[in-house]
Amino acid sequence: MTVVTDRPAPVSSPTPEPARRSGLLDRMRMRAVPYLLALPGSLWLVVFFVAPMIAMISLSLTQGDIGAGFQQTFHWQNYTHSISTYHVQFVRSLEYGLISTVLQIAIAYPVSYWIAFRGGSRKTFYLFLLLLPFFVSFVLRTQSWNFMLADNGIILGPLKNAGLLAQNFHVLATTPAVIGGLTYNYLPFMVLPIYVALERVDPRLIEASYDLYASKVRAFTRVIFPLSLPGIFAGVVITFVPVSADYVNAYILGGPKNTMIGNVIQNNYLVNQQYPEASALSFALMAVLLIGLFGYAKALGTEDVLEAAAG
Numbered sequence: 001m002t003v004v005t006d007r008p009a010p011v012s013s014p015t016p017e018p019a020r021r022s023g024l025l026d027r028m029r030m031r032a033v034p035y036l037l038a039l040p041g042s043l044w045l046v047v048f049f050v051a052p053m054i055a056m057i058s059l060s061l062t063q064g065d066i067g068a069g070f071q072q073t074f075h076w077q078n079y080t081h082s083i084s085t086y087h088v089q090f091v092r093s094l095e096y097g098l099i100s101t102v103l104q105i106a107i108a109y110p111v112s113y114w115i116a117f118r119g120g121s122r123k124t125f126y127l128f129l130l131l132l133p134f135f136v137s138f139v140l141r142t143q144s145w146n147f148m149l150a151d152n153g154i155i156l157g158p159l160k161n162a163g164l165l166a167q168n169f170h171v172l173a174t175t176p177a178v179i180g181g182l183t184y185n186y187l188p189f190m191v192l193p194i195y196v197a198l199e200r201v202d203p204r205l206i207e208a209s210y211d212l213y214a215s216k217v218r219a220f221t222r223v224i225f226p227l228s229l230p231g232i233f234a235g236v237v238i239t240f241v242p243v244s245a246d247y248v249n250a251y252i253l254g255g256p257k258n259t260m261i262g263n264v265i266q267n268n269y270l271v272n273q274q275y276p277e278a279s280a281l282s283f284a285l286m287a288v289l290l291i292g293l294f295g296y297a298k299a300l301g302t303e304d305v306l307e308a309a310a311g
Contacts, residue, residue: 060078060079156170182246
């Protein structure tokens with residue numbers, strides 16, 4: 001027999017309003033955490049990068065001099081005049097930067113490879129030895145090259161006295177001297193990213209390639225080198241930009257025929273006080289370097305590099 005009752009079905013009680021508000025606040029806090037963590041870095045970039053960049057862009061479009069002041073006239077001819085006047089220094093800077101970066105890769109890769117795969121328990125010690133000279137000031141290290149490579153210095157002097165070199169032979173104020181100084185001063189910034197990438201290579205992958213009858217050369221070209229591309233990519237990005245914009249090495253180790261665009265910008269700022277022209281040169285250099293880096297990333301395949309890094 002079926003019993004019929006008039007009792008209504010139970011109805012779930014609505015969520016109390018305080019609990020609902022608490023859950024909403026918790027979700028808002030969770031969403032705000034990433035932005036709060038990024039806030040200090042963002043403020044730093046705004047104050048010390050974005051604001052100065054905006055000020056320099058504005059200054060690059062002005063006319064005037066240090067005595068009468070600079071008036072905002074949106075004078076775009078500052079860019080065309082600067083580039084047409086100093087295009088030789090532009091090309092030279094990019095050429096020096098490219099050659100120096102290639103040399104850094106050629107030197108840094110074997111060093112990083114040896115430390116990563118042959119360093120054993122002394123890897124940290126070898127890295128410390130590599131970085132030890134760079135605890136000294138950048139200018140002092142470059143000046144030491146000037147001292148060693150002087151015409152009658154501790155290297156060329158004995159060789160000339162022994163008759164192994166001509167008396168008029170010199171290294172300073174030449175292109176190799178400037179490129180050598182650039183390569184030396186920025187070499188650790190290439191070594192460290194490549195070392196980190198090689199250190200992350202799983203030894204089991206290399207062993208697997210040997211098990212599949214791959215030679216050492218083939219294992220390197222098909223396994224190790226592709227996995228180290230993120231380090232090379234990072235090293236090029238870190239070194240190419242400051243090398244191309246450097247002016248210390250060209251000033252100390254070079255001569256009038258080795259002037260880089262960084263020397264021109266420095267002189268226009270600090271000596272000639274041509275601030276609009278110097279600002280225009282700075283932004284033109286930045287634009288050229290950014291275009292070059294984007295082209296480099298496109299040619300190398302950024303997605304492949306990132307996938308290799310994630311792997």
